[in-house]
Amino acid sequence: MRDITSLLVCVLLSICIYGISIMYYFHIHFSWQGVQEACHIGVQILQNLGNPALKLKSYMALIFASLPLIVWVIFSLMGNAKPKGNYGNARFANEKEIQAMGLNYESGMIFGCLNKGRDKKLFIRSNQPLSTLIVAPPGTGKTASIAIPNLLSLPQSCVVLDIKGELYQKTAGYRQQKLHNKVLLFSPFNDENTMFFNPFDNKVIKEMSFVQRKKLADQIAGTIFVGEKGKENDHWVISAKTMFSFFALYAMQKFGHTTLAELAQAPKKDYYNELQGDYLQMCQIQDEDTGEFERNPKEDTLKAFFLQVANDESIDDIVRNQARQYSSAAQNEFASIKSTYDTFMAVFSNPQVARAVSKMSFDYEDLREEHISMYIVIQTEDMDILAPLIRILLESMCKKLLTKENNDPNKFIYLILDEFVRFGKMPFLLEMPALCRSFGLVPLYITQSYEQIKKYYGEDDVKIIRANVAYQVIFRMNSFEDAETLSKMIGDFTREKTSTSKGNLDMLKQNISTNAEGYKLITAQDILSNPMDKIYILVGGFLNRPIKADVNFWFKLKEWQGADKIPYIPPETQSQEVVQNLGKDLVKENKEECNVYEYKFRGLKGY
Incomplete structure (x- = not known):
C-alpha cells in the first residue's frame, strides 16, 4: 500500500x-x-x-x-x-512439503496427525528405517499418542521396553488377534513370562568360531560389569570381567553351551566330579583302613580345576593361560576378584531369573521372518536388579540383527524404547541411528528430558544422538534449557520492523524507516506453553521447516475403541481356532455393550 x-x-x-x-x-x-x-x-x-x-x-x-x-x-x-530471509527463512511446512520430506499419510510409524474436520484426519507417518527421538516430561501424552498408536497400527515385528506393563496390557491382545503377531513376554519376575533368553545357547553359538565366541563373551562381560561413573577402569571390575570371559569361553568350548545362571555359580562351583587323573587325586585322600581313595574335604577343587584346564590341549591357549594365571594367583587378590564377580552376577542366582535365562526360545532372525511382538516388562522396583540382563538382551539382539542388511519394509523391526535411559548406559544404542537404515531396524527413543540422557550417557553423547536421529517429536516441555536448544535448532525467520519519527510539525515532516530483523519461528516460551493437543515434528535436513501437528491420542479414534479390552491368549491354553473365535465374540460383545465402532483394521489411512 x-x-x-x-x-x-x-x-x-x-x-x-x-x-x-x-x-x-x-x-x-x-x-x-x-x-x-x-x-x-x-x-x-x-x-x-x-x-x-x-x-x-x-x-x-x-x-x-x-x-x-x-x-x-x-x-x-x-x-x-534487499535479500529476503537474510536473517533466516524458517517457516512451518505445508502439506506438499511434508511429503517432500519423505513422510506420508498412508503407512509406517505414526508421529501425529493433521485434523481436517470433525471426523477426518491425516496421519503423519514415515515408512523409512530411520530413528526418532521423543523428549517429553510425564503427563504430556507421549505414550498415549506415540507408543500405543504405533503398537495398534504396525503389523511388523516390534520390540518394546515397557516399564509399567501398560503397553503390554493395552496392546498385546490386539496385536495377537488383529495384527496376527506372535506375542512374547519377557518378565523374569512374572509367572506369566513366556520368553526365554540365553545368549550362550547351543543354537546361538554352535556355528561360531573361537574368535566369535570370545567376542560374544567379552561383549556380554562389558555389559554386566560396568563400574560407577568415574570408576569405569576400576581394577576389581576389570578383573571380574576377565573372569567372566574365562568361564564363558571354557564352558562354550568344553560343553558347547552354558547359561548366565551357571556362570554366576562358576567361581563357587564344586568341580570334584569334573576332575580327572592327577587333578582328581589332588582333592583325594587315602583311607588308612581300606586303602581306597576318597574325597578330601579340606582341598579346594577350584585350584585343581584351574590346573586341569591349563593343561587341557582341547582348550584354546587363551583360556589355558588364564587358568594357569588363576592357579597361581595370590589368595587375597583372587578372593577380592571373586567377591566383585559375585556382586555383579548376583541377579542371575535368583531362581526366577535363572529360569528365564535357561534356554533360548526364539531366533533373532525370527523377528524378520515372522511378525513377533516382544514385550520386555520390568517393574520399577526391579529395575536396578534386572537392568544388566535387559542390556545384554538388547545389545545381543541388535548387534546380531545389524549383521544382515534388509530393505524390505515388511521385515522392518520397530524398537519402541520407552524410558531406555533407565536401563543404564548402552553405547550401542547411540550407534543405531547411523546404522539402522541399511538393516531395517527402526528405533524410537522415548525419554523424559535431555538431562536424563546426560546423567547416564554424558553431554557429548546427547549431542550425538540429537544429531543422528532423523525425526524429533516435540511435546510441551518443562525445561527452559531444552526448549531453548530446540528453538535455536529450528532457527529464525526474517521480518520487517518499521519505525516512524516525526519532527515538530507532525503533519509536514515525518521519517519512516524499515529494517529487517531475525526472530525465532518457535520461541522457547512457545514450547514451554505448548497446548497438550499440539506437537511440532522436526525432520532431519528440514529443521527450518517444522511441522505443526495435532496429538494423535489413540482412545479418540473409533478404530481403536475397546482395543485395550482384547486379552492376550497364551497359545498353550487355546488352539488358534479358539483364539480367533474368542476375538470375534469380544468384538461382538463390545459392539452390543458399548455401541462402539466395529473393529476393522483399515491400515489407518487418512479418512
Whole structure:
C-alpha cells in the first residue's frame, strides 16, 4: 500500500514539473489561460514524440518531468534487491512439503496427525528405517499418542521396553488377534513370562568360531560389569570381567553351551566330579583302613580345576593361560576378584531369573521372518536388579540383527524404547541411528528430558544422538534449557520492523524507516506453553521447516475403541481356532455393550 501511494505522488509531481517546464521553455505567463495553453502544448508534444520537427526544449520538459518517476524506480529496485530471509527463512511446512520430506499419510510409524474436520484426519507417518527421538516430561501424552498408536497400527515385528506393563496390557491382545503377531513376554519376575533368553545357547553359538565366541563373551562381560561413573577402569571390575570371559569361553568350548545362571555359580562351583587323573587325586585322600581313595574335604577343587584346564590341549591357549594365571594367583587378590564377580552376577542366582535365562526360545532372525511382538516388562522396583540382563538382551539382539542388511519394509523391526535411559548406559544404542537404515531396524527413543540422557550417557553423547536421529517429536516441555536448544535448532525467520519519527510539525515532516530483523519461528516460551493437543515434528535436513501437528491420542479414534479390552491368549491354553473365535465374540460383545465402532483394521489411512 505504501508503494502505491508513493507512486501516485510521483506521478502527480511529474505532471506538475512537466507543466512548469513547458511554461518555462515556451515563455508562457502564469495564469489560468497560460495553464490551459501549457496543457495543450504538453499534449501536442506527447502526440508528436519522435517527429524530427520537435524541438529540444520539448524533450527537456519531458526529461525533467520523468525525474520523480526515475527516482521512485531506483528506490523501489533498491528495496526489492534487499535479500529476503537474510536473517533466516524458517517457516512451518505445508502439506506438499511434508511429503517432500519423505513422510506420508498412508503407512509406517505414526508421529501425529493433521485434523481436517470433525471426523477426518491425516496421519503423519514415515515408512523409512530411520530413528526418532521423543523428549517429553510425564503427563504430556507421549505414550498415549506415540507408543500405543504405533503398537495398534504396525503389523511388523516390534520390540518394546515397557516399564509399567501398560503397553503390554493395552496392546498385546490386539496385536495377537488383529495384527496376527506372535506375542512374547519377557518378565523374569512374572509367572506369566513366556520368553526365554540365553545368549550362550547351543543354537546361538554352535556355528561360531573361537574368535566369535570370545567376542560374544567379552561383549556380554562389558555389559554386566560396568563400574560407577568415574570408576569405569576400576581394577576389581576389570578383573571380574576377565573372569567372566574365562568361564564363558571354557564352558562354550568344553560343553558347547552354558547359561548366565551357571556362570554366576562358576567361581563357587564344586568341580570334584569334573576332575580327572592327577587333578582328581589332588582333592583325594587315602583311607588308612581300606586303602581306597576318597574325597578330601579340606582341598579346594577350584585350584585343581584351574590346573586341569591349563593343561587341557582341547582348550584354546587363551583360556589355558588364564587358568594357569588363576592357579597361581595370590589368595587375597583372587578372593577380592571373586567377591566383585559375585556382586555383579548376583541377579542371575535368583531362581526366577535363572529360569528365564535357561534356554533360548526364539531366533533373532525370527523377528524378520515372522511378525513377533516382544514385550520386555520390568517393574520399577526391579529395575536396578534386572537392568544388566535387559542390556545384554538388547545389545545381543541388535548387534546380531545389524549383521544382515534388509530393505524390505515388511521385515522392518520397530524398537519402541520407552524410558531406555533407565536401563543404564548402552553405547550401542547411540550407534543405531547411523546404522539402522541399511538393516531395517527402526528405533524410537522415548525419554523424559535431555538431562536424563546426560546423567547416564554424558553431554557429548546427547549431542550425538540429537544429531543422528532423523525425526524429533516435540511435546510441551518443562525445561527452559531444552526448549531453548530446540528453538535455536529450528532457527529464525526474517521480518520487517518499521519505525516512524516525526519532527515538530507532525503533519509536514515525518521519517519512516524499515529494517529487517531475525526472530525465532518457535520461541522457547512457545514450547514451554505448548497446548497438550499440539506437537511440532522436526525432520532431519528440514529443521527450518517444522511441522505443526495435532496429538494423535489413540482412545479418540473409533478404530481403536475397546482395543485395550482384547486379552492376550497364551497359545498353550487355546488352539488358534479358539483364539480367533474368542476375538470375534469380544468384538461382538463390545459392539452390543458399548455401541462402539466395529473393529476393522483399515491400515489407518487418512479418512
